[in-house]
Amino acid sequence: xxxxxxxxxxxxxxxxxxxxxxxxxxxxxxxxxxxxxxxxxxxxxxxxxxxxxxxxxxxxxxxxxxxxxxxxxxxxxxxxxx
Numbered sequence: 001x002x003x004x005x006x007x008x009x010x011x012x013x014x015x016x017x018x019x020x021x022x023x024x025x026x027x028x029x030x031x032x033x034x035x036x037x038x039x040x041x042x043x044x045x046x047x048x049x050x051x052x053x054x055x056x057x058x059x060x061x062x063x064x065x066x067x068x069x070x071x072x073x074x075x076x077x078x079x080x081x082x
Contacts (some may be wrong), residue, residue, distance in 0.1 A: 001025055001026070001027055001050055002023075002025055002027070003026070003027045004021050004026065004027075004029065005013075005027055005031065006018050006021070006028060006030045006031065007031045007059065008029075008031065008032060008078045009028075009031055009035065009038065010032030010034045010038040010040075010041055011032075011037055012049075014030075014031075015041050018030055018041055018045055019044065022049045023046040023048060023049065023050075024046040024048070024049070024050055025061065026043060026049055026050055027049065027050050027051035027053070028049055028051070028052050028053055030042060030045075030052060030054055030055065030058075031059075032046050032056060038054055038056060039054065042054050042075070044078065058071050
């Protein structure tokens with residue numbers, strides 16, 4: 001199964017990328033700051049995806065850490081706020 005992390009997925013280019021990548025063999029981790037808009041994107045792509053994970057956070061805030069390997073995501077781990 002393919003996995004993609006898309007930042008800014010709640011609108012614009014990020015949303016378009018999410019809609020383009022949505023497929024049965026794909027899990028999407030969708031990031032955005034707008035809860036309502038991101039939920040709309042999740043609902044739009046979920047019927048076509050193997051899985052959708054919603055991640056709501058402002059990456060400009062230094063109090064947050066994302067460890068993709070702890071979610072079963074393989075590859076390089078990224079850290080924010082360290």
